[in-house]
Amino acid sequence: MSTTFLPKGGGYRNLRVYKLAEIIHDLTFIFTEKYIERGNRTKDQMIQAARSGKQNIAEGSEASVTSKETEIKLTNVAKASLEELLIDFEDYLRQHGFEKWDKDHPRLALMKTYVRSRRFMDNPLEYIHKMNSGEFCNLCITLINQATYMLRRLLETQQKQFLLEGGIKEKMYRARINYRNQILNNPTGQTCQTSPTDPTPQSTENTEI
Template sequence: MHDNDFLPQRGNFRKLIAFQKSECIYDITVLFARKFLQKGDRTVDQMIQAARSGKQNIAEGCSASTTSRETEIKLLNVAKASLQELLLDYEDYLRINNYVQWSKDNPRLIKLRILCSQHNDSAYYRAIFEKCNQEMVCNLAITLIHQTDVFLRKFIERAKDDFLKNGGIREQMTKARIAYRNSGTSKLDK
């Protein structure tokens, strides 16, 4: 990073795998709630809001990253926490309704993990949704949440490393200002 580049443009959240997967999770959750939960059940709103919070906080955190690594890290953590809340809702649904949460060595889960690692487009999941029963949808959502959690952990670690290397916006602005004064010239003077 050059001294005068203290505001590198960031925030292209749509290209992030974590965002793409969170959008898939949101769409699946909305469809799941509409099809398998009863209207008026508070769980409907809670699940949809947790899925929305996961997605929206990734977008907001990335957009804020240009001027605040602290805000970025906090919002990515909120996204992570929201998705963990949603994970519990899916696990609860399986348990309470006597469905099976597939174990790590279950051949269906192994195939599902591979499928989820290859598809980050929510249109793909919307297209296959109608072919899935409750158990499959829950296990699909759980798999996507786990995968997204891994990407969010890595993303948060990178943001922390970047902060340690480059400091926050105030440090970068001060460094850029000192470099500008020491150079004795201005881009405007040229």
Template sequence: MEEKKKNTEGFIPTHGGYRKLITYQKAEIIYDGTVYFTKRFFQKYDRTIDQMVQAARSGKQNIAEASMASATSKETEIKLTNVARASLEELLIDYEDFLRTNKLPKWDKEHRLVARLRELNRIPNGNYETFKKAIEHESPEICANAMIGIIKVANYLLSQQIKQLETAFIKEGGLRERMTKARINQRNKKQ
């Protein structure tokens, strides 16, 4: 209890909690889905497997790392969140390449299954099981397009998250400002 009080009075804000972020939850689905997809649709030693899995992992891990770094560096938090978004964009292109090179259609917004994917993406606390039927469908077209849809949602949410981080930084400042403010407040208490 004393530790919590100390933290609220200090200059290091609460940090972490990334598992509650929708972006992290989506990134975890994307990672698990990519591992499944690459094992299923690529030859064992295809370098694309490593590239896609690494991009998916980078998306997920950078969200977690950004959240943990947020206490002492807003700049690092913003940069790592953007790295996550860039990694997922790279992965999106890999799925689009898969469709194109296998002469499979990429769904547009009007495709009938895109509406179902939107419904699934709105489910609170959605996880791999929420999307499993699409990700593990027998049709590679459905699998790849489902992954594309989830990645697009994650990237949109990451863009929004970056905008919020920017706004918060402008309003609240960074660690140095909080340190200075805490030090001034401590001096004023002694007077």
């Protein structure tokens, strides 16, 4: 009789949004090392926001085992962190006189196709050495927009699961009721049993031949 009621947790490394967040973290580190002067608080804030996005996706996935509420909260923190990072990249473009590629910009469509490709996911650093800081910024902005969109969809799914299944207390209650019902339906817990056999061999002293 199974007594397990906790779902399997983790698996975040298989989420595309986690892989994107990991790439965003790496690219943000490279960008700030190259283009943000040492000692500027913005540099540390950008790296921390990128790290928070990645880490909270992972922590939310792990927390889902025992708390759907915590999973939702941490997923939302991840989204908020990436949105904060998005503003920093937009500020850089504006303050340094670069254009932000809007939805009608011809290069944005090409960029979106590229970052969705297997080639990019396998080697996201392939072309960054050819980019100026404005192009690098727009690459990061494109990735962040994709990641936050995916996190919004993930949050919707998590909220629906919570409404349908409840939290850990509801699951524990249902598991306990199901367990009790199984016991009531099989009160003795017996299977087919036979009488034990005496392992001592019988004496053959007076046996007739």
